[in-house]
Amino acid sequence: MSASFPSQPDILIPGPAGDQPFRPPLVMGILNVTPDSFSDGGRLGGVGAAVAAADALLAAGADIIDIGGESTRPGAAAVTADDEIARTVPVIKALRDRGVTAPLSIDTMKAAVARAALDAGANIVNDVTAGTHDPAMLPLCAERGCVLVLMHMRGTPRDMQTRTDYPDVVGEVRDYLAARVEAAVAAGIARHRLWIDPGFGFAKLPEHNCELVNALETLAGLGCPVLLGASRKSTLGQLTGRPVNDREPESLAAGLVGALKGASVLRVHEPGPMKRALIVARAMTRGSG
Numbered sequence: 001m002s003a004s005f006p007s008q009p010d011i012l013i014p015g016p017a018g019d020q021p022f023r024p025p026l027v028m029g030i031l032n033v034t035p036d037s038f039s040d041g042g043r044l045g046g047v048g049a050a051v052a053a054a055d056a057l058l059a060a061g062a063d064i065i066d067i068g069g070e071s072t073r074p075g076a077a078a079v080t081a082d083d084e085i086a087r088t089v090p091v092i093k094a095l096r097d098r099g100v101t102a103p104l105s106i107d108t109m110k111a112a113v114a115r116a117a118l119d120a121g122a123n124i125v126n127d128v129t130a131g132t133h134d135p136a137m138l139p140l141c142a143e144r145g146c147v148l149v150l151m152h153m154r155g156t157p158r159d160m161q162t163r164t165d166y167p168d169v170v171g172e173v174r175d176y177l178a179a180r181v182e183a184a185v186a187a188g189i190a191r192h193r194l195w196i197d198p199g200f201g202f203a204k205l206p207e208h209n210c211e212l213v214n215a216l217e218t219l220a221g222l223g224c225p226v227l228l229g230a231s232r233k234s235t236l237g238q239l240t241g242r243p244v245n246d247r248e249p250e251s252l253a254a255g256l257v258g259a260l261k262g263a264s265v266l267r268v269h270e271p272g273p274m275k276r277a278l279i280v281a282r283a284m285t286r287g288s289g
């Protein structure tokens with residue numbers, strides 16, 4: 001591995017005052033507003049808890065908050081668009097009303113949810129189906145000029161772990177993402193608004209996830225910022241035998257290797273440690289590579 005961060009241009013994220021430049025790697029803090037994440041699942045009282053959690057992520061140094069109202073864990077049950085909107089939109093509105101200017105991302109595969117979140121002040125749509133679940137998703141993102149994250153997965157979160165046979169996982173993920181980028185551009189989305197994501201843990205075995213992180217340079221070669229979401233995932237637990245609530249060192253290691261291999265955005269539960277690790281790694285690799 002070249003022990004230095006690949007040089008990358010600033011990433012532009014649209015905001016109320018025009019495009020805002022960010023120097024990669026960026027850290028995206030995860031805010032899950034599902035019933036199991038806050039006691040009352042994003043209903044009125046839960047908004048305060050979710051806003052406090054977002055404040056803590058920002059105070060720890062998160063550049064972006066990714067807000068999700070539907071669990072995409074293997075086997076998770078589907079939720080309706082109305083439920084997802086009720087969980088996420090009040091949180092986005094509350095953050096904007098309090099003057100939070102950081103980019104906000106909505107983690108959804110439904111255009112109706114994305115539309116409501118964009119109306120409330122989100123700037124990024126994070127779609128784990130890369131716009132394949134809902135035909136209205138690409139046209140919506142084209143019309144709104146938001147950033148769209150295109151992630152690789154096979155099947156749905158319900159059945160994806162039964163679809164893990166790959167003759168060439170890196171080639172398949174690269175070709176899939178390249179095709180989704182072209183589909184998004186054909187739908188009218190500006191190329192520089194598209195981020196790509198190998199989908200760590202989505203329809204993949206631990207060896208596939210590791211191989212993909214090791215090959216992130218190949219994906220970065222497609223010319224779009226690469227997002228990596230490895231934080232706390234089961235592959236990390238399988239490597240060290242640690243439970244989900246005790247995988248911070250594993251998550252930091254995955255994030256650092258990802259950044260050194262060309263990831264531009266790291267989606268993590270603990271932005272503070274990730275930011276600090278990146279500062280040290282950057283200082284120690286300056287001038288090399």
Ligand code: PMM
Nearest residue numbers: 030072107126149151197199200229
């Ligand atoms: N992982 C999860 C949810 N959303 N979005 C993107 N773009 N990439 C990911 O890897 C990703 C995602 C599931 O992780 P969580 O349950 O810890 O939020």
